[in-house]
Amino acid sequence: MTTIQQPSTKQDILHHLLKQGKCTVQELAERLQVSPQAVRRHLKDLETDGLIVHEVLQAGMGRPNYSYVLSQEGRDRFPDRYDDFAVSLLDTLAETVGADQMGSILRKQWERKAMEYRDHIGNGALKERVSKLVELRRAEGYMAEWHPIDANGAVIGSVQSESNPAARFILTEYNCAIAHIAESFPSVCGHELEMFAAALDCRVERTHWLVNGEHRCGYLIQPK
Structure with missing residues (x-):
């Protein structure tokens, strides 16, 4: 290239x-x-x-x-410094309002984002909701994909997952659009779990984390 x-x-x-x-x-x-x-x-x-x-x-x-x-x-291809500006802005905000208030602000942001996702995702089957969420995340710069898995964590075919309404899913993101922010404010990743759970109306658990040095972020998604 x-x-x-x-x-x-x-x-x-x-x-x-x-x-x-x-x-x-x-x-x-x-x-x-x-x-x-x-x-x-x-x-x-x-x-x-x-x-x-x-x-x-x-x-x-x-x-x-x-x-x-x-x-x-x-x-x-042209470099930008938006992440640097965002981190600097959040640092200044944290110094100004304090840690507790900062946590409330970040939570409010993710609650708003969860509502935005929910409006786009709708109320279809969990498989459909996960698929739509992945499409939204890709559009935002996350290299995201999803797969249905069985009780043992093995990937299963789409036909089998359609016959299993309680199927679980793995959502994987190989690129984080807010990686620099997450390094400075790892709490945003915790809010992200809550955001996914609220948007999908399901249980979400972290399986992998870029911030911990892994090459991807992974989430286990399953019905409540």
Whole structure:
């Protein structure tokens, strides 16, 4: 995959698209002072990597022209410091209001999030609710997946789980969108368990934890 860590024409193209929004081959060639042919080669590589997309600019009856814009994946390649800002803000808040009040604030936040999840998840079968929760978590940046398991913890097939209304499930997240915050404020992970339980209206137990050095967070989900 193409990255933006090393200086290159591709990096220059990504930076220019970030600033300008969209550009044609000719505009990029003039800006970067390279040939249009070279620009096209770089654009082809970047589009293959999913970092940019093109839009057709039809001009009359001739050959269509194209403009190029960053994809969401392309934007995600640029570093941000949102986590640092969030941790700093929470540190300042904790110093200002005290530990007890801070705990109440974090709990209120997760209660609100649980209600938001609950509204999207609905009241279907537990399997359906778990599936919808995983979709929501993926959209928020968590690399999440779920599997039905039997009484011994072994993964079972979907057909078997449909015939077992009391089936249990494992929800696994390999990426944490708030990892830096969780390191500084591990209590948010405890609230997360409560949030999942409230959103799914079921019992939730932690099986794995990124904060403890494991490569994933895992949750056992089962009916009350």
